[in-house]
Amino acid sequence: MIETRETFCRVCHAACPIEVDVAPGEVGPKVVEIRGVRDDPLFEGYTCIKGRQLPDQMHHPDRLRAPLRRAVGGHFEAVTSSEALDEIAARLAGIIERHGPGSVASYTGTGGYQNSVALAAARGFHKGIRSRSIYSSVTIDQPAKSLIGGLIGTWEAGFHNFRDADVSMAIGYNPMVSSYGAVGGLQGTNPFTVMRRAKQRGMKLIVIDPRRTELAAFADLHLQVKPGEDPALLAGLLRVVLAEGLHDREFCDRWVDGVDVLASAVDRFTPEYVASRAEVDADDVVAAARMFAAAGRGTAGTGTGPNMAPNSMLTEYLTLALNIVCGRVIREGEELESGLLLYAETPKRAQAVAPVDYRTGPPHRFRDLRGYQGEMLSTVLAEEILEPGEGQVRALIVNGGNPAVAFPDQDLTMRALRDLDLLVVIDHRMTATAAEAHYVIAPTLSLERADVPHLMDRWLTQPYSNHTDAVIEPTGDVLNEWEVFWGLTRRLGVAMPMAGGDLAELEQPTDDDAIDYTYARARLPMAEYRSAGRRVHPELAFVAAPAEADCTARFDVGVAPMMERVAEVFAQQTGAELVAGFVPAEYPFRLVSRRMKASLNSLGLELPGLAKHGTTNPAFMHPDDLADLGVESGDPVEISSTVGSITGICEAAPDVKRGVVSMAHSWGDGSMSDAKVRDIGAPTSRLTSTTAHFDAFTGMAVLSAIPVQVRPSAS
Ligand SMILES: Nc1nc2c(c(=O)[nH]1)N[C@H]1C(S)=C(S)[C@@H](COP(=O)(O)OP(=O)(O)OC[C@H]3O[C@@H](n4cnc5c(=O)[nH]c(N)nc54)[C@H](O)[C@@H]3O)O[C@H]1N2
Ligand SMILES: Nc1nc2c(c(=O)[nH]1)N[C@H]1C(S)=C(S)[C@@H](COP(=O)(O)OP(=O)(O)OC[C@H]3O[C@@H](n4cnc5c(=O)[nH]c(N)nc54)[C@H](O)[C@@H]3O)O[C@H]1N2
Numbered sequence: 001m002i003e004t005r006e007t008f009c010r011v012c013h014a015a016c017p018i019e020v021d022v023a024p025g026e027v028g029p030k031v032v033e034i035r036g037v038r039d040d041p042l043f044e045g046y047t048c049i050k051g052r053q054l055p056d057q058m059h060h061p062d063r064l065r066a067p068l069r070r071a072v073g074g075h076f077e078a079v080t081s082s083e084a085l086d087e088i089a090a091r092l093a094g095i096i097e098r099h100g101p102g103s104v105a106s107y108t109g110t111g112g113y114q115n116s117v118a119l120a121a122a123r124g125f126h127k128g129i130r131s132r133s134i135y136s137s138v139t140i141d142q143p144a145k146s147l148i149g150g151l152i153g154t155w156e157a158g159f160h161n162f163r164d165a166d167v168s169m170a171i172g173y174n175p176m177v178s179s180y181g182a183v184g185g186l187q188g189t190n191p192f193t194v195m196r197r198a199k200q201r202g203m204k205l206i207v208i209d210p211r212r213t214e215l216a217a218f219a220d221l222h223l224q225v226k227p228g229e230d231p232a233l234l235a236g237l238l239r240v241v242l243a244e245g246l247h248d249r250e251f252c253d254r255w256v257d258g259v260d261v262l263a264s265a266v267d268r269f270t271p272e273y274v275a276s277r278a279e280v281d282a283d284d285v286v287a288a289a290r291m292f293a294a295a296g297r298g299t300a301g302t303g304t305g306p307n308m309a310p311n312s313m314l315t316e317y318l319t320l321a322l323n324i325v326c327g328r329v330i331r332e333g334e335e336l337e338s339g340l341l342l343y344a345e346t347p348k349r350a351q352a353v354a355p356v357d358y359r360t361g362p363p364h365r366f367r368d369l370r371g372y373q374g375e376m377l378s379t380v381l382a383e384e385i386l387e388p389g390e391g392q393v394r395a396l397i398v399n400g401g402n403p404a405v406a407f408p409d410q411d412l413t414m415r416a417l418r419d420l421d422l423l424v425v426i427d428h429r430m431t432a433t434a435a436e437a438h439y440v441i442a443p444t445l446s447l448e449r450a451d452v453p454h455l456m457d458r459w460l461t462q463p464y465s466n467h468t469d470a471v472i473e474p475t476g477d478v479l480n481e482w483e484v485f486w487g488l489t490r491r492l493g494v495a496m497p498m499a500g501g502d503l504a505e506l507e508q509p510t511d512d513d514a515i516d517y518t519y520a521r522a523r524l525p526m527a528e529y530r531s532a533g534r535r536v537h538p539e540l541a542f543v544a545a546p547a548e549a550d551c552t553a554r555f556d557v558g559v560a561p562m563m564e565r566v567a568e569v570f571a572q573q574t575g576a577e578l579v580a581g582f583v584p585a586e587y588p589f590r591l592v593s594r595r596m597k598a599s600l601n602s603l604g605l606e607l608p609g610l611a612k613h614g615t616t617n618p619a620f621m622h623p624d625d626l627a628d629l630g631v632e633s634g635d636p637v638e639i640s641s642t643v644g645s646i647t648g649i650c651e652a653a654p655d656v657k658r659g660v661v662s663m664a665h666s667w668g669d670g671s672m673s674d675a676k677v678r679d680i681g682a683p684t685s686r687l688t689s690t691t692a693h694f695d696a697f698t699g700m701a702v703l704s705a706i707p708v709q710v711r712p713s714a715s
């Protein structure tokens, strides 16, 4: 008998509501099929190919269903979870005694982020043992987004919504594949339909991307920018807007400092200069600026592409400056899209919040970098592991992540992982990182746990709740991520402070206890959130309140460090000059990052329904570039940066700009060899360096627009 239960997908952050058909199986209930929930007002039945593999993922024969321990001979042996946690706790206690609490680190990756309590549990554990060594993938994703308010300021009520935008400028993101978008509306929730409707109501779309992406196919104007030249292009757009007086003067007078400083800093970025530098048409630069400025509503926003390219903090700054000088903020009486139901309520007044120094986190031992917002930088973790001395990291708990292939600088990362006294990995797959571990803990997977859509809560276009119970009982000796951290704090005899109190005080907490403790300050109290089910709450829409009469806070679009950067950009021939060792004639290509439909970072190849779409991360290049190199689709090419080389399998792609290699990350393994590239791909992280190519503000390594050379490969 098949029973249908409702929940939401958690393969990626988008949280698409789904119906799950469950049938009795030999060892327990079995998920046989999933479908999108047609009548959902936001998602309208949308699912993607990854979500549709959930039945296979849940019941995969190779799925880890019990913990593993590295035995004396180096192989893995079975161990129960309570034995594993006993042994791990004992080893952590010894490490803390020898090296101090800061020597114990955790890294929460994309798999952890998909569980609404995993990062909070890791934070509670760190508080309990008094270790600040908390890391997550946020700091190798778009860290400029978290920090930029510290330079330019913010707006309490936020920037314009997508739902009534007249224009949207998308700089290096592709929601049609990634379900990610700088604006709500394109984050998950049926992006193709949402975009078609937006176009029907007359919204203009400007896309700035070196690839003619699935999003660019909808664009009124696509600027196929040379990778890494976004700062020059944005300076050029700002010049047109400011020189032609297209900005919102009234708004600027009341709320914005530095407009004249910015105007003179960008004055040299004429359309002709920008055109030659960014390899776009000068007329298109002018047209894009006018199209954006002429619209009454709508914003420009960036994605991972430019956030991973050189000068990412400057790109983010100039993008926000464009929104700010055009006054694209929510005004008094206007509605915000998301109800932010899971987060503590804060005022939403139509007023600026002045920039505050963000360099306040604990210092790293390297490169004058600091942690922020309660986390340390993943781009510095390998050095913190390898460098002896006070503060050295000796134990690492990987909470649903795969640093061996995802972290920048693969050589350094692999050395660091192998140098650890203790590596614990929580993952249902034997990944390249798990292969290095002392213990691998088998987690429950999404359909086996209660959850809330905590990432989407920020981006949903209406106040929307969707708590889910587990839809099937797990089989095997599997633990929810919170249980790992709770089990360790209990054994170590320390507290596990979370928003709702000390979870370690509870004798047998449930998933829902962990949720209650994590979201104790939720605007819609968790008991109500839970009983509301999947529902829109129009009555909870935020309406921007009036500004305080005496509010003196202002944006600053002309801060000195950023204006200096603008001058530096002008002094360079190309953004690639920021990459140490760059020589123009030797590195004529730029390798850019991209997402692919049938994988989620390193996840996917193990599932037949995804692997049939390809078992390698092709090096997509323009057909004319392939012809010039004398290679064809399917041929191996050697791709070398200033720090390393990989073998890629090239594939002709007319949608890729000439001179560009477009390639997905987190493929391959930790062997540092690409002998199996056709079967498992190759990690582009080997072409990157955390120490030589990074943004001084965020510590972000250059992971896109990487200068490379491409040669036919002998192998
Ligand atoms: N060169 C280059 N490098 C990049 C990027 C790039 O564009 N270019 N992108 C960067 C970005 S944006 C990110 S976010 C990082 C990704 O970095 P990571 O998040 O470290 O990498 P993933 O491969 O997503 O690892 C997630 C792991 O979680 C596991 N997992 C899935 N579901 C669950 C679960 O329910 N529980 C547990 N415990 N585990 C689960 C998966 O099996 C997988 O091994 O990579 C970064 N690195
Ligand atoms: N299917 C799928 N979905 C995913 C993921 C996945 O691996 N697969 N990963 C998830 C994760 S971890 C994240 S962080 C989000 C990311 O979500 P997005 O930011 O939307 O990621 P991408 O789809 O890679 O889009 C980045 C775009 O930037 C462009 N680009 C690269 N370099 C430059 C540059 O220098 N300048 C400009 N202007 N553009 C550039 C690329 O061509 C690409 O089209 O996606 C998430 N969703």
Ligand code: SF4
Binding pocket: 009, 010, 011, 012, 013, 014, 015, 016, 046, 047, 048, 049, 050, 051, 052, 179, 188
């Ligand atoms: S977009 Fe993300 S949440 Fe939605 S079905 Fe695909 S993997 Fe699942």
Ligand SMILES: [Mo]
Binding pocket: 137, 141
């Ligand atoms: Mo990411």
